[in-house]
Amino acid sequence: MEIKLTVxxxxxxxxxEPRLLLIxxxxxxxxxxxxxxxxxxxxxxxxxxxxxGESVKSCTVLAVQANGRSVTTAEGLVADDGTMSVxxxxxxxNHGLQCxxxxxxxxxxxxxxxxxxxxxxxxxxxxxxxxxxxxxxxYHNIVRSVLAAAEKLSGAAPSAGSASTxxxxxxx
Amino acid sequence: MSILGTRVLRTxxxxxxxxxxxxxxxxxxxxxxxxxxxxxxxxxVAHAKISGIxxxxxxxxxxxxxxxxxxxxxxxxxxxAKPPMPNMNQAMLAPLLAIDVVRFVGEPVAxxxxxxxxQGEDAIELVDVDYxxxxxxxxxxxxxxxxxxxxxxxxGTNVVCTFGDAAASxxxxxxxxxxxxxEIIQNRRVAAAPMESRSAAASWGEDGRLTAxxxxxxxxxxxxxxxxxxxxxxEKVRIITPDVGGAFGAKFGADAEHAITCWIAGDLARPTRxxxxxxxNLLVMPxxxxxxxxxxxxxxxxxxxxxxRIEILQDSGAYPKxxxxxxxxxxxxxxxxxRIPRAESWSTSVVTNTTPVGAYRGAGRPEAAAAIDRAMxxxxxxxxxxxxxxxxxxxxPKFTEPHTTAFGAKYDSGDYVTALEKxxxxxxxxxxxxxxxxxxxxxxxxxLGIGLSSYVEITGPGGEAGGPNENGTVEVxxxxxxxxxxxxxxxxxxxxxxxxxxxxxxLGIPIEKxxxxxxxxxxxxxxxxxxxxxSLQLGGxxxxxxxxxxxxxxxxxxxxxxxxxxxxxxxxxxTSTFSVKGDPDVSVPLTSLAESERLFVRSVFTAPGxxxxxxxxxxxxxxDTDTGKVFFRRIITVDDAGTIMNPLLAEGxxxxxxxxxxxxxxxxxxxxxxDGNPLTATFADYPxxxxxxxxxxxxxxxxxxxxxxxxxxxxxxxxxxxxxTPAVQNAVIDAVSHLGxxxxxxPTSSQRVWRAIRAASSSAANGTKEx
Numbered sequence: 001m002e003i004k005l006t007v008x009x010x011x012x013x014x015x016x017e018p019r020l021l022l023i024x025x026x027x028x029x030x031x032x033x034x035x036x037x038x039x040x041x042x043x044x045x046x047x048x049x050x051x052x053g054e055s056v057k058s059c060t061v062l063a064v065q066a067n068g069r070s071v072t073t074a075e076g077l078v079a080d081d082g083t084m085s086v087x088x089x090x091x092x093x094n095h096g097l098q099c100x101x102x103x104x105x106x107x108x109x110x111x112x113x114x115x116x117x118x119x120x121x122x123x124x125x126x127x128x129x130x131x132x133x134x135x136x137x138x139y140h141n142i143v144r145s146v147l148a149a150a151e152k153l154s155g156a157a158p159s160a161g162s163a164s165t166x167x168x169x170x171x172x
Numbered sequence: 173m174s175i176l177g178t179r180v181l182r183t184x185x186x187x188x189x190x191x192x193x194x195x196x197x198x199x200x201x202x203x204x205x206x207x208x209x210x211x212x213x214x215x216x217v218a219h220a221k222i223s224g225i226x227x228x229x230x231x232x233x234x235x236x237x238x239x240x241x242x243x244x245x246x247x248x249x250x251x252x253a254k255p256p257m258p259n260m261n262q263a264m265l266a267p268l269l270a271i272d273v274v275r276f277v278g279e280p281v282a283x284x285x286x287x288x289x290x291q292g293e294d295a296i297e298l299v300d301v302d303y304x305x306x307x308x309x310x311x312x313x314x315x316x317x318x319x320x321x322x323x324x325x326x327x328g329t330n331v332v333c334t335f336g337d338a339a340a341s342x343x344x345x346x347x348x349x350x351x352x353x354x355e356i357i358q359n360r361r362v363a364a365a366p367m368e369s370r371s372a373a374a375s376w377g378e379d380g381r382l383t384a385x386x387x388x389x390x391x392x393x394x395x396x397x398x399x400x401x402x403x404x405x406x407e408k409v410r411i412i413t414p415d416v417g418g419a420f421g422a423k424f425g426a427d428a429e430h431a432i433t434c435w436i437a438g439d440l441a442r443p444t445r446x447x448x449x450x451x452x453n454l455l456v457m458p459x460x461x462x463x464x465x466x467x468x469x470x471x472x473x474x475x476x477x478x479x480x481r482i483e484i485l486q487d488s489g490a491y492p493k494x495x496x497x498x499x500x501x502x503x504x505x506x507x508x509x510x511r512i513p514r515a516e517s518w519s520t521s522v523v524t525n526t527t528p529v530g531a532y533r534g535a536g537r538p539e540a541a542a543a544i545d546r547a548m549x550x551x552x553x554x555x556x557x558x559x560x561x562x563x564x565x566x567x568x569p570k571f572t573e574p575h576t577t578a579f580g581a582k583y584d585s586g587d588y589v590t591a592l593e594k595x596x597x598x599x600x601x602x603x604x605x606x607x608x609x610x611x612x613x614x615x616x617x618x619x620l621g622i623g624l625s626s627y628v629e630i631t632g633p634g635g636e637a638g639g640p641n642e643n644g645t646v647e648v649x650x651x652x653x654x655x656x657x658x659x660x661x662x663x664x665x666x667x668x669x670x671x672x673x674x675x676x677x678x679l680g681i682p683i684e685k686x687x688x689x690x691x692x693x694x695x696x697x698x699x700x701x702x703x704x705x706x707s708l709q710l711g712g713x714x715x716x717x718x719x720x721x722x723x724x725x726x727x728x729x730x731x732x733x734x735x736x737x738x739x740x741x742x743x744x745x746x747t748s749t750f751s752v753k754g755d756p757d758v759s760v761p762l763t764s765l766a767e768s769e770r771l772f773v774r775s776v777f778t779a780p781g782x783x784x785x786x787x788x789x790x791x792x793x794x795x796d797t798d799t800g801k802v803f804f805r806r807i808i809t810v811d812d813a814g815t816i817m818n819p820l821l822a823e824g825x826x827x828x829x830x831x832x833x834x835x836x837x838x839x840x841x842x843x844x845x846x847d848g849n850p851l852t853a854t855f856a857d858y859p860x861x862x863x864x865x866x867x868x869x870x871x872x873x874x875x876x877x878x879x880x881x882x883x884x885x886x887x888x889x890x891x892x893x894x895x896x897t898p899a900v901q902n903a904v905i906d907a908v909s910h911l912g913x914x915x916x917x918x919p920t921s922s923q924r925v926w927r928a929i930r931a932a933s934s935s936a937a938n939g940t941k942e943x
Contacts, residue, residue, distance in 0.1 A: 034192030099664030101417030138831025
């Protein structure tokens with residue numbers, strides 16, 4: 001089947017097998033290899049990319065489902081001059097990554113999270129990233145990274161209006 | 173100002189964040205052009221005779237290049253692997269692909285090679301394997317008794333090996349004790365589950381040499397494993413380590429699938445690629461822990477411990493790997509940080525029809541810590557003494573000269589009581605106790621639990637000829653850059669940054685100009701890799717030593733250039749320049765000394781022994797007494813790993829370890845049904861820790877330098893996973909101990925907690941106390 005879509009701002013047209021997963025299309029066909037495959041049950045989020053600006057797990061999206069839509073990967077967050085996005089920089093500054101495998105997916109999920117909720121509390125960050133697994137960081141510095149990015153993006157401290165539930169108030 | 177001890181951001185990260193790290197699956201190399209893909213047919217039963225394998229339909233399927241079975245490999249001369257250590261039952265052979273018998277679900281039975289990736293997944297479905305089921309030995313106690321049969325009748329037993337001497341047990345070990353408590357506790361099987369599963373890519377050159385890209389923890393060890401499995405000479409094999417997406421002990425060496433990927437590339441004279449699915453990873457990558465402990469502890473009513481015994485049963489899984497050896501490390505660390513006048517331990521490792529067991533973050537030492545710290549709380553409970561007081565009373569006092577335990581461990585230095593007090597202070601222990609008392613008195617549904625663990629562990633093993641040692645090479649180039657070669661092998665730890673910091677500290681070259689290389693056996697033939705928290709204290713120390721020795725070489729050259737005596741020269745780190753003392757205008761830059769002749773030094777650093785980091789963790793949980801649900805609220809940790817080179821990265825290691833250790837206590841567990849069918853073979857079933865299940869961690873600094881290396885550093889990689897497990901488990905039990913509960917096995921699931929509360933309340937109602 002032929003698909004036409006925009007990937008990281010570039011319009012593309014490709015012939016794909018109907019069953020081809022979006023993650024394999026990105027990795028194998030386009031050689032965009034930041035997003036990774038970490039599981040086979042849509043649990044881990046290592047393959048998270050943005051589809052029309054919203055995070056999706058690209059292991060559970062067919063390439064043909066992206067037809068006519070816009071896909072953004074971690075590579076696409078980097079400006080032409082190599083400058084990383086605020087979220088990417090925050091991950092570096094807060095040591096929000098170790099082995100790096102979950103990182104591109106985590107960055108995309110965080111980007112999507114902050115677009116939806118620019119002033120998240122720690123608890124909201126944790127809930128927002130529940131579908132993205134990390135084995136290295138214990139999530140501590142990932143949460144710090146996202147909160148730091150939120151602060152930087154808003155140009156100030158988190159607004160007084162944001163919920164300030166802390167972890168000790170969780171009752172899943 | 174020294175760069176050491178500062179929070180330098182990782183130089184790895186811009187690449188990892190902007191284009192992604194380059195894992196094995198991402199490697200694009202001309203030697204891999206035209207690679208075919210491997211997919212494995214795996215056993216669907218835990219124990220069976222293979223009565224037939226029909227590969228004909230698969231061979232006809234679209235894109236299929238070849239199909240191999242165990243007999244094909246045997247016919248090609250590939251022998252089964254023997255157990256890795258001489259004391260293990262050598263009749264327990266592991267074929268690369270199952271021959272005649274399968275011994276666990278997931279065991280590879282055949283391999284299909286296809287032109288394209290998706291074709292293999294279709295074709296493996298067409299391989300028809302006939303199984304003639306045998307009784308599955310799933311529980312390690314059944315394996316020990318032999319009641320359900322033997323995995324290897326030719327071995328005559330399910331016992332792989334033993335450590336320690338049960339026959340030498342002292343019948344009077346607990347003589348004179350006023351309080352004696354005994355309990356059988358489970359240190360459950362868990363999955364290492366690095367985010368990057370196993371994979372490999374292989375190619376044979378026209379020169380008859382194999383080049384293989386394999387995610388691993390040390391290319392040199394992986395090379396040795398591949399050589400052993402395929403019967404290859406060292407000069408024929410080159411292993412390259414791409415970026416590695418986590419390992420946690422489970423990526424040491426090589427597995428059958430790696431070896432087969434390499435072998436088929438040669439057999440077909442065509443490059444190969446293999447990547448497993450997460451389900452395959454959870455079924456086949458060696459699991460961790462899997463020990464059963466019978467612990468007995470005795471002492472006086474004032475809280476003084478006099479005697480301790482631990483009898484260990486190790487589930488090694490279907491084929492003896494490193495797992496069968498783990499209890500020797502558990503035994504070594506039997507008494508932990510405590511001064512126990514009489515202690516003894518021994519172990520038996522058995523095979524079962526389950527996934528083989530290997531190293532997992534801490535490997536044998538978390539098991540020891542979990543046992544002794546559970547025992548301490550059982551004893552505290554029975555003696556009616558506060559757990560903190562019991563620890564205070566029994567911890568070894570501060571020592572600066574090595575302390576040798578009755579089990580032969582030589583603790584280099586320790587200050588355990590200070591670690592305990594710092595952790596209790598930071599946690600506000602009295603405040604927590606008061607809140608606990610209040611909730612108990614009020615009969616709140618949500619009860620508070622406080623758990624302690626004071627641990628010591630052993631780090632820094634391995635290297636050439638047993639070690640502990642590691643090599644490092646530093647080269648300065650005329651253009652002002654430097655290259656470091658290391659025998660360690662990072663997979664998230666940040667060696668690229670920290671090794672560069674160490675060189676920069678000595679030579680003054682900015683870290684951005686220093687390239688750190690590892691994991692290419694042609695470039696670095698020797699090395700112990702990364703594991704056992706060995707890297708900084710051995711590999712880092714080697715890099716520091718090589719840097720210093722390089723300055724000695726450079727000084728000689730500078731002296732010749734400047735026509736001065738070497739002793740009359742001084743080196744200015746700020747400008748990376750040698751000059752004559754008192755005459756700074758007579759100088760030569762370090763880089764120009766590399767112009768006419770290469771300027772490099774390879775050095776091996778040898779430590780006098782392993783080091784013993786230590787600490788105390790305090791965990792705070794809430795438990796819903798109606799449902800048994802556990803809420804992990806706080807964890808306060810003191811983890812003393814000697815001098816810290818980069819606090820940012822050391823904290824990261826602690827965070828990750830704490831999360832994994834805590835997850836084992838209250839969440840994670842690999843489960844099989846009674847027929848050996850895995851029930852946790854996907855991430856939808858295996859309760860992998862997520863961000864909502866942990867709080868932020870409260871880290872307390874403490875640095876007691878070791879004298880065993882010039883850095884003063886001990887290992888930090890496993891500390892978190894050692895202290896957190898018993899702390900969290902003890903906290904959960906503490907939360908419901910006033911209801912009569914004395915023990916709950918890990919992981920403390922809602923069901924286990926609820927059942928424990930119910931059992932305690934019904935026995936209280938019956939006026940009896942459970943044995």
